[in-house]
Amino acid sequence: MTTTEHSDLAARLAALADEPAPPAAFDIATSIVRGRARLRHRRRAQVGAVAAATAAAVTAVLLLAPGGGMPTTRLLPAAPHTDHPIVAPATPIGTPTDPLVAGGTFGWLPDWLDHERNVGYQASQDAVVTIAGLGGPSGRSLSLLVHPAGPEPALIDSPTQKEEKEPALAVNGRTAYWVTNPTHPTYDSGRRVLRWQTTSGRWAQLISNRPRGTEIPDDVLLRVAADVQVGERAVPLPFWLSGLPAGLRPTEALLTRPAVGQPWTATVGLTLDDMSIGLIVAPDGEQRYGKSNTSCRSEQGLKICATVESESLPLAQRYGGLAALTELVHVTGVDPSTWTTDVIR
Numbered sequence: 001m002t003t004t005e006h007s008d009l010a011a012r013l014a015a016l017a018d019e020p021a022p023p024a025a026f027d028i029a030t031s032i033v034r035g036r037a038r039l040r041h042r043r044r045a046q047v048g049a050v051a052a053a054t055a056a057a058v059t060a061v062l063l064l065a066p067g068g069g070m071p072t073t074r075l076l077p078a079a080p081h082t083d084h085p086i087v088a089p090a091t092p093i094g095t096p097t098d099p100l101v102a103g104g105t106f107g108w109l110p111d112w113l114d115h116e117r118n119v120g121y122q123a124s125q126d127a128v129v130t131i132a133g134l135g136g137p138s139g140r141s142l143s144l145l146v147h148p149a150g151p152e153p154a155l156i157d158s159p160t161q162k163e164e165k166e167p168a169l170a171v172n173g174r175t176a177y178w179v180t181n182p183t184h185p186t187y188d189s190g191r192r193v194l195r196w197q198t199t200s201g202r203w204a205q206l207i208s209n210r211p212r213g214t215e216i217p218d219d220v221l222l223r224v225a226a227d228v229q230v231g232e233r234a235v236p237l238p239f240w241l242s243g244l245p246a247g248l249r250p251t252e253a254l255l256t257r258p259a260v261g262q263p264w265t266a267t268v269g270l271t272l273d274d275m276s277i278g279l280i281v282a283p284d285g286e287q288r289y290g291k292s293n294t295s296c297r298s299e300q301g302l303k304i305c306a307t308v309e310s311e312s313l314p315l316a317q318r319y320g321g322l323a324a325l326t327e328l329v330h331v332t333g334v335d336p337s338t339w340t341t342d343v344i345r
Contacts, residue, residue: 192218238339250271
């Protein structure tokens with residue numbers, strides 16, 4: 001992914017952060033499958049049209065649920081701008097053994113956040129975002145995006161948005177500034193965006209979601225930024241996969257903490273032939289999957305589910321159905337100390 005595309009993603013992260021959260025019954029894992037399926041459907045419908053029109057009409061988001069879910073920020077962006085028709089790629093994410101590899105994580109956090117209970121990660125073909133938050137529709141949260149090595153990300157300058165730099169105190173002696181958008185009336189409502197150059201030379205961006213009355217002070221954000229740890233890190237997951245059919249590879253991965261009614265949920269999205277399957281592992285208990293086609297089983301106190309949208313059901317049937325796909329998942333246990341980065345075997 002190019003630096004320009006990362007800049008576009010960062011803008012979307014900020015611009016989407018103040019949208020209302022979905023109802024509590026909405027499940028984060030299902031939303032991945034549904035969102036990607038709808039995106040692919042719309043992309044196919046737009047084949048032959050310029051991508052600018054498509055990007056304006058198509059936004060696939062991870063709907064982060066309230067009621068104990070991840071922060072209300074929506075993190076998966078619209079289709080990237082290009083002058084060519086959009087084709088949905090199926091490039092695997094992460095490493096050959098772990099689909100969830102973070103580009104950075106948090107060091108110091110304020111005392112209302114805990115590294116074990118409140119820090120999650122989500123990866124797509126667009127980027128990997130590290131999230132620390134309380135969950136719920138009014139929970140405060142921090143989202144960290146580390147840009148790839150390269151020049152300083154450009155500010156957005158378009159007919160509808162014009163970002164500007166507001167001076168900030170240096171972070172570890174490096175250039176830092178607040179990203180504002182005076183032309184967008186809601187851009188700075190409920191959030192604060194800090195961009196700085198890390199000691200590694202890479203640029204990073206910290207977005208605070210700050211519901212009215214619970215704003216995170218600037219000095220706290222600057223301290224969080226100063227202790228951000230930059231560098232690729234494979235994130236342990238509570239399961240591993242074996243016997244993946246040829247070509248069926250991960251294109252999304254999430255570790256959501258906290259999740260809807262659960263302390264965590266781990267999800268991997270697998271894609272082939274423009275169709276996707278979601279594999280979800282969570283502590284055993286009630287899970288809601290809307291209208292998606294879903295099959296679940298329980299093992300070692302964990303619930304293992306495979307879910308697809310109707311248009312991707314042929315892919316599941318190709319490999320014996322959803323129940324058979326859950327057998328590809330081997331859980332390590334509820335205790336995070338048993339989790340593994342050797343996920344794809």
